[in-house]
Amino acid sequence: MDLRAIVASLADCPCGRVHDVAIDDVQIDRGLVHHVGEILEKNNFPKQILLVADNNTLPASEGILPALEKCGYHYTLRMYDNLRVADMEDVDSIAAQLKDFEGVLSVGSGSLNDICRLAALKADVPFAIFATAPSMDGFASSTSPITVDNFKRSYPARQPSVIIADTDVLAAAPGYLKAAGFGDVIGKFTAIVDWRISNLITDEYICDRVVSLVRDTVRKVASHADRIQQNDPVAAGELMEALILTGIGMTFAGSTRPASGAEHIVSHFWEIMKLANGEISDFHGKKVGIGTVITTRIYHELAKLESVSAAPYALDWEKIEAAYGEGFMEQVHIENNPAITDRLDAKRIEDNWAQICKIIEEELPSDAELLDMMHTAGAATTPEEADVFGQLRDDGVRYSGYMRDRFTLLRIVPMLGLEDLMHV
Ligand SMILES: [Zn+2]
Numbered sequence: 001m002d003l004r005a006i007v008a009s010l011a012d013c014p015c016g017r018v019h020d021v022a023i024d025d026v027q028i029d030r031g032l033v034h035h036v037g038e039i040l041e042k043n044n045f046p047k048q049i050l051l052v053a054d055n056n057t058l059p060a061s062e063g064i065l066p067a068l069e070k071c072g073y074h075y076t077l078r079m080y081d082n083l084r085v086a087d088m089e090d091v092d093s094i095a096a097q098l099k100d101f102e103g104v105l106s107v108g109s110g111s112l113n114d115i116c117r118l119a120a121l122k123a124d125v126p127f128a129i130f131a132t133a134p135s136m137d138g139f140a141s142s143t144s145p146i147t148v149d150n151f152k153r154s155y156p157a158r159q160p161s162v163i164i165a166d167t168d169v170l171a172a173a174p175g176y177l178k179a180a181g182f183g184d185v186i187g188k189f190t191a192i193v194d195w196r197i198s199n200l201i202t203d204e205y206i207c208d209r210v211v212s213l214v215r216d217t218v219r220k221v222a223s224h225a226d227r228i229q230q231n232d233p234v235a236a237g238e239l240m241e242a243l244i245l246t247g248i249g250m251t252f253a254g255s256t257r258p259a260s261g262a263e264h265i266v267s268h269f270w271e272i273m274k275l276a277n278g279e280i281s282d283f284h285g286k287k288v289g290i291g292t293v294i295t296t297r298i299y300h301e302l303a304k305l306e307s308v309s310a311a312p313y314a315l316d317w318e319k320i321e322a323a324y325g326e327g328f329m330e331q332v333h334i335e336n337n338p339a340i341t342d343r344l345d346a347k348r349i350e351d352n353w354a355q356i357c358k359i360i361e362e363e364l365p366s367d368a369e370l371l372d373m374m375h376t377a378g379a380a381t382t383p384e385e386a387d388v389f390g391q392l393r394d395d396g397v398r399y400s401g402y403m404r405d406r407f408t409l410l411r412i413v414p415m416l417g418l419e420d421l422m423h424v
């Protein structure tokens with residue numbers, strides 16, 4: 001992936017925004033585990049590093065230690081058993097240890113990268129990633145979702161200066177991690193729909209070139225769904241590229257719109273509710289894929305309607321509190337004061353309905369196509385597969401929107417008097 005060529009292709013963008021990114025280099029190719037030292041050195045990454053990994057990710061990256069040594073890298077290993085939750089205690093502990101180092105290299109994906117990303121900012125040292133599984137879209141991110149007292153919050157963190165992905169290592173990653181990454185990529189279908197419709201109805205900023213960049217990379221991954229479960233370096237590389245590129249798309253756009261729409265909010269709702277209950281939820285991308293199937297189905301139902309009548313509606317606080325529980329209500333009130341649905345121009349939704357339907361039809365695969373590609377990729381399609389059942393499952397669809405002050409098509413369904421469409 002030629003990051004500089006992508007940045008160059010976005011020069012003088014008609015959207016008026018300067019699209020640049022602080023990441024120096026992204027390398028995705030076969031056999032790169034043996035060249036990690038050279039790539040870091042070429043990008044002037046400092047030589048005294050803390051290497052953070054776990055007992056799955058370091059063995060999966062066989063050859064990385066000699067590759068560092070031969071280029072004069074001095075590393076100290078900090079090993080976890082099997083890190084599933086990114087906790088602030090770990091962040092602070094790594095940040096303290098980093099006082100003795102010039103940089104941090106995270107060998108892994110998901111939570112491991114998230115704790116190092118924030119620790120790097122706190123200790124003010126550069127950060128690099130050697131990715132071991134194409135499982136989620138956070139690699140290029142400049143924020144870290146971190147858990148404090150069973151609450152997950154997103155913290156500004158340090159974007160990696162170098163991302164290295166060996167496609168042989170990625171292809172050999174467990175099938176469930178690759179399937180989760182596929183689900184996260186597929187979520188960009190509905191994210192783009194929400195972004196385009198928000199631009200249409202609220203004049204929210206949009207960049208057509210960033211939309212195209214994300215759409216193209218997502219469609220490429222979708223067209224190779226049959227190769228996700230195989231030990232196929234090409235398909236694993238494309239999946240990784242899509243995950244990194246959609247992450248960089250957020251930096252280009254200055255918002256999470258290119259990567260995240262209603263499907264992510266549904267997934268986050270399930271996650272925070274489980275967390276509040278002391279449960280670790282299933283992989284991010286797996287839940288996002290499931291949220292995408294549900295959201296896509298509802299959006300297609302909407303697109304069947306020739307016209308709608310829209311009106312602001314009174315939020316049913318009793319039901320919202322029943323869904324969230326007392327602990328979250330302060331935040332929910334902040335996000336809805338006043339609610340996005342009270343600030344929307346209902347007439348504009350009615351007048352632009354044909355265009356809204358057109359965007360849905362242009363961007364989204366049919367329900368059958370989506371299910372087919374998800375099944376082929378080994379990805380989950382029902383909440384039950386992520387241990388999300390009954391009330392929690394239904395509340396995620398109906399009430400997740402209230403945790404963000406954000407336009408999504410799912411959020412405005414009650415304005416249309418069509419709540420009956422909001423089901424799994
Ligand atoms: Zn632009």
Ligand SMILES: [Zn+2]
Pocket residue numbers: 136137184264284285288
């Ligand atoms: Zn995601």
